[in-house]
Amino acid sequence: MEIALLRNEPINIEAERRHLEDEGYSWTEVKSQLESTYREYSKKEIFRCSCCNSPTFLVLNEDRSSYFRHKNNTECAGTRNYKRYVEHTNRFENAKHKTGKIVMIDQLKANLTPHGASVIAGYMLKQDLKFVPDCIIIWPDNEIYSFDYITGTKSKAYQTYLINKMQAYNEHGIKSYFLFDNDLRTIHGNTLAVSHAEKASLTLHERDKEWEEILTDLVTRYGHDAVLQNMNLELADLNVNRIMYVSENFDGTLYKICLIKSAPYYNREIPDQWYFILGKPKGIAFQSMFSFEREVRKFHWELPNIEPEELTSFTAKMELWINEQSQPEEQEAFTVDQTAHSEKLQENTWIKHLNHFKQTTETTKITTSPDTSERIEYYKLVMNRMKESPYYSPEFQKRMTECEEDIQRWELNGIVEDRLVGAIRMMEIPLKLNMKV
Numbered sequence: 241m242e243i244a245l246l247r248n249e250p251i252n253i254e255a256e257r258r259h260l261e262d263e264g265y266s267w268t269e270v271k272s273q274l275e276s277t278y279r280e281y282s283k284k285e286i287f288r289c290s291c292c293n294s295p296t297f298l299v300l301n302e303d304r305s306s307y308f309r310h311k312n313n314t315e316c317a318g319t320r321n322y323k324r325y326v327e328h329t330n331r332f333e334n335a336k337h338k339t340g341k342i343v344m345i346d347q348l349k350a351n352l353t354p355h356g357a358s359v360i361a362g363y364m365l366k367q368d369l370k371f372v373p374d375c376i377i378i379w380p381d382n383e384i385y386s387f388d389y390i391t392g393t394k395s396k397a398y399q400t401y402l403i404n405k406m407q408a409y410n411e412h413g414i415k416s417y418f419l420f421d422n423d424l425r426t427i428h429g430n431t432l433a434v435s436h437a438e439k440a441s442l443t444l445h446e447r448d449k450e451w452e453e454i455l456t457d458l459v460t461r462y463g464h465d466a467v468l469q470n471m472n473l474e475l476a477d478l479n480v481n482r483i484m485y486v487s488e489n490f491d492g493t494l495y496k497i498c499l500i501k502s503a504p505y506y507n508r509e510i511p512d513q514w515y516f517i518l519g520k521p522k523g524i525a526f527q528s529m530f531s532f533e534r535e536v537r538k539f540h541w542e543l544p545n546i547e548p549e550e551l552t553s554f555t556a557k558m559e560l561w562i563n564e565q566s567q568p569e570e571q572e573a574f575t576v577d578q579t580a581h582s583e584k585l586q587e588n589t590w591i592k593h594l595n596h597f598k599q600t601t602e603t604t605k606i607t608t609s610p611d612t613s614e615r616i617e618y619y620k621l622v623m624n625r626m627k628e629s630p631y632y633s634p635e636f637q638k639r640m641t642e643c644e645e646d647i648q649r650w651e652l653n654g655i656v657e658d659r660l661v662g663a664i665r666m667m668e669i670p671l672k673l674n675m676k677v
Contacts, residue, residue: 241322243361244287244296244308251278251287252361253298253306255342267302274300285311290364291318305338321363325372332392332401336421336488340389341374343490344419348375348387351530356380371405373416379537384414389486391421394435402437406444416444419486422493430469432497432515434483439513442481448496450544451480451518454551455498457669462558468500468516469561476501480518484541492524494541520550548631551670559666616650619643619664622673631670639663 242254253274260270281287282298287308289296294316296308305326310319329337349359357380362373373386386409392398402418409416418441426433434442456478458467464474476499486492497515502508524541531540623643626632632640646660667673 242307245290257306271300291366292316317366317368318364321369321372325363332398334391337391340488344389345375347530351532355534371408386414386416388418399436403440406440419484422485422487425485430517432517434513445482448480450546451496466558466562472503472506473500474503489526490529491526492529494522519554549633552633555666622664622667625671626667
């Protein structure tokens, strides 16, 4: 194993070897320093196995991992786990994995040890494991977390191995986290293509319930087309999953994603590995990657967090797309069969709301009545709520001015502008208000 105990202090000999190499020392210098520091302890059988507490001996290697071995090559659960772990990581992971794994474990220790957790290398768990994680976190109540840094290829063998690994963790009641290397990320426009293992990992993390509420409201009001900004796709469901990609130094990017499929009238299906990227990906600095909220036992990036600017930007893009689709020349550019497509357009939910978003001089004359006056009062209520909310961004300030102008015109001539209705609808979404207007 790469780790042994020296007076109950864990010594990671491979991490120390790599640190010296990163500092620019030659192998001869690295070996000399490690020998000078640790060889006498090894000769006196002072090092102890962190799993079974038996004596272990230092083994230094230039072209492969340095480690500690048991006396007489005897084995314990930790030794067997280590052999399986090395076999699989050497077979499937790339060179970045060893460095990244060390960074990940060090940061988990720094952030979780103050909360009472024990953070150890996965192979140090005192039971035989068929699939060994990079890191194990054991809480005082014996709840176990696992962390894996994924850097390997998308080969079928590797995908099968990862999926079996996830299933094994789940069967043992381990709460598992899989962090995927940035090089595995595949983005096309506003969609993300995932491997089978990346897809399987989505079930291990809690879904984003707050964004699911917003997504459900948007789809109900304006349809799949407007949300996805694509006429040929629709959401397969309204689940909002999360996936994390990390750099070698563990700066993270968190994506909120939703499974998509071809629209029913589109004759070509797509693989069930395509996901729509909802909102703006969240960058997470290395220093904050493993910040932890003890009361709810969640990492900060797992906590509900709807940022006003992100929501405003998303709805603005959706509105812009709807406006573009209202132009005849845009509709003529579609490559799908026009007759069938035209029929479909009439059925789309967003068409029913299209006039509420069109920025034109057209108006709808509404006879002033108690019902109309009541609606205007409701509009004012929504506007006041928006002004007091954290969602009141510069984009909404512009809309607010337009709304105030439209209400003044209504007071003069009894005409309600279409853009007023549309703007109120866009304010209702973040405020979670709803009145049929």
